Amino acid sequence: MxxxxxxxxxxxxxxxxxxxxxxxxxxxxxxxxxxxxxxxxxxNPEQLFAAGYAACFETAVIYVARNTATKVSDTDIVVVAGVGLQPNGSGGFGLSVALDVAITGLDQATAEEIVKVAHATCPYSNAVKGNIDVAITITTN
Missing domain, CATH: 2.20.25.10 (N-terminal domain of TfIIb)
Structure with missing residues (x-):
């Protein structure tokens, strides 16, 4: 590869x-x-990680939407990434992530399917899979 x-x-x-x-x-x-x-x-590192994850995840949503019959512009998609730092119970620390995805102009079911595929596509999501809890909230307008 x-x-x-x-x-x-x-x-x-x-x-x-x-x-x-x-x-x-x-x-x-x-x-x-x-x-x-x-x-x-x-x-701080958590802000930098949140910025990278938000931008990368939004790009994945745009990529998936463009490869479907769905017509949304890049600016119709907004991703806010929240990153939390907490003790992991073993003397170290862990992260949590909350992704709030807003897509204007789509119905909820279509937006959810696009975001599901984007989560499987995004390199950040793939990197943290099984290591960091990622909660995703999807809204449409």
Whole structure:
């Protein structure tokens, strides 16, 4: 199987450091959130994961919708990803994900089928399958 795309990001200083991609497009400070005892004021790994998952999942929904008779524009689809961090009961930590998918212009049954196929298609969904609980809510307008 050939790789379609790859990238590298370097982290220095952990949750209170920086992240920088090899091409320089991503170059951000990190900070521990205030709710976890940090000073806040910068992004954190959970926000970056949520952003990546939301964008990737929305792309999967767009891809699936385009490969059906369904006619929706890219801007008719909105995905909000919530990521939670919690103790896993074994001395470590785990993540949870909630995906809220809104699709304008479709009936509920069609939207649910598209999102079901998108969840099986999305590389983020496939990467976390069996490791992270992913709750998906679908609404239509």
């Amino acid at each position: 050939s790789t379609l795309y790859s990238t590298k990001v370097t982290a220095i200083g952990g949750r209170s450091g920086t992240v920088r991609s090899d091409d320089g497009f991503l170059d951000l400070p990190l900070a521990l959130p205030v709710t976890m005892g940090g000073k806040g004021g910068a992004t």
